[in-house]
Amino acid sequence: IQLTQSPSSLSASVGDRVTITCRASQGINIYLVWYQQKPGKAPKLLIYAASALQTGVPSRFSGSGSGTDFTLTISSLQPEDFATYYCQQLNSYPPTFGQGTKVEIQ
Amino acid sequence: QVQLQQWGAGLLKPSETLSLTCGVYGGSFSGYYWTWIRQSPEKGLEWIGEINHRGSTNYNPSLKSRVTISVDTSKNQFSLKLTSVTATDTAMYYCARYDSSNQHFFDYWGQGTLVTVSS
Numbered sequence: 369i370q371l372t373q374s375p376s377s378l379s380a381s382v383g384d385r386v387t388i389t390c391r392a393s394q395g396i397n398i399y400l401v402w403y404q405q406k407p408g409k410a411p412k413l414l415i416y417a418a419s420a421l422q423t424g425v426p427s428r429f430s431g432s433g434s435g436t437d438f439t440l441t442i443s444s445l446q447p448e449d450f451a452t453y454y455c456q457q458l459n460s461y462p463p464t465f466g467q468g469t470k471v472e473i474q
Numbered sequence: 475q476v477q478l479q480q481w482g483a484g485l486l487k488p489s490e491t492l493s494l495t496c497g498v499y500g501g502s503f504s505g506y507y508w509t510w511i512r513q514s515p516e517k518g519l520e521w522i523g524e525i526n527h528r529g530s531t532n533y534n535p536s537l538k539s540r541v542t543i544s545v546d547t548s549k550n551q552f553s554l555k556l557t558s559v560t561a562t563d564t565a566m567y568y569c570a571r572y573d574s575s576n577q578h579f580f581d582y583w584g585q586g587t588l589v590t591v592s593s
Contacts, residue, residue: 401579410568410583411519417577454519458578462534465519 369393369457373466379474386442388469390455395435399459402431402440405468406451414453415440445471476501480569480584482554486591492556496569496584497549503527507572508552509580510543514565524572525552559591 370393380386390400398418403411413422415431418438428443442449450473455466482494496508510522523533525543533541542555556563569584 399578403580410570410586411580412583413579413581416579420577422579422581456519456580458574461532462536463521465521467518 369396369460369464371455371457371464371466373453373455373469375469376467377470377472379472380445381474382445382447384445384474386445386449386471388440388453388471390433390438390440390466392436392438392457396457396459398434399457400431400433400438401456401458402429403454403456404449404451405454411454442471476571476582478569478571478582478584480567480587482567482587482589484588484590486559486589487593488560488591489558490591492559492563492567492589493553494567494569494587494589495551495553497551498571499550501582503547503550505575507532507574508543508545509570509572510554511568511570511580512563512565513568516562517565520565522554522556522567559589561591563589564591565589 372391374389400418402415405411414425419431430441432439452468452470454468477499480496504527507524507526509524513519523543525531525545540557545552566586568586570580571582
């Protein structure tokens with residue numbers, strides 16, 4: 369299953385609302401996960417089951433969608449949110465990842 | 475608190491075998507799948523395969539002919555072997571825990587090992 373994220377990169381300012389989309393090449397129910405990765409670090413789990421917030425993740429992060437279309441929203445971008453975000457599907461083997469969306473400081 | 479710590483050789487020559495091990499500290503070893511993922515600029519994040527505490531494995535079809543993942547439950551460790559490496563296997567390799575029981579996600583990751591294949 370191929371996952372296509374858009375945009376590939378974006379520039380935004382602190383306080384902005386940011387939305388990243390992830391489209392699956394076939395239906396994946398709600399088995400969609402979002403990760404955040406900072407340079408030199410492993411990915412960090414943000415959201416699972418398309419919309420469930422992982423323990424400890426700030427509530428400004430939210431996810432939605434089912435089937436083939438999903439979104440990750442950051443309601444008010446903070447300095448520590450500048451990173452690359454990846455979606456992942458776990459509906460069927462092999463698990464696959466999107467190509468990533470880099471969120472940069474404007 | 476669960477921690478994954480990985481180790482292994484970081485520089486290989488073409489045709490050699492990549493060998494990495496991941497130790498799991500804290501938490502339960504059973505009830506999860508233990509996975510290997512790699513990341514390169516060319517291919518992005520790529521799932522390699524997984525194993526559970528009983529030794530049941532799943533592999534990415536694109537790598538299946540060259541990959542072996544094994545487990546040592548006495549040490550809470552699992553290992554990756556990738557044979558006949560080439561420059562295209564150059565990547566950061568991560569181990570991670572896959573919670574497949576109720577929800578599905580990779581919640582704990584190792585620190586990563588940079589593997590470079592060069593003659």
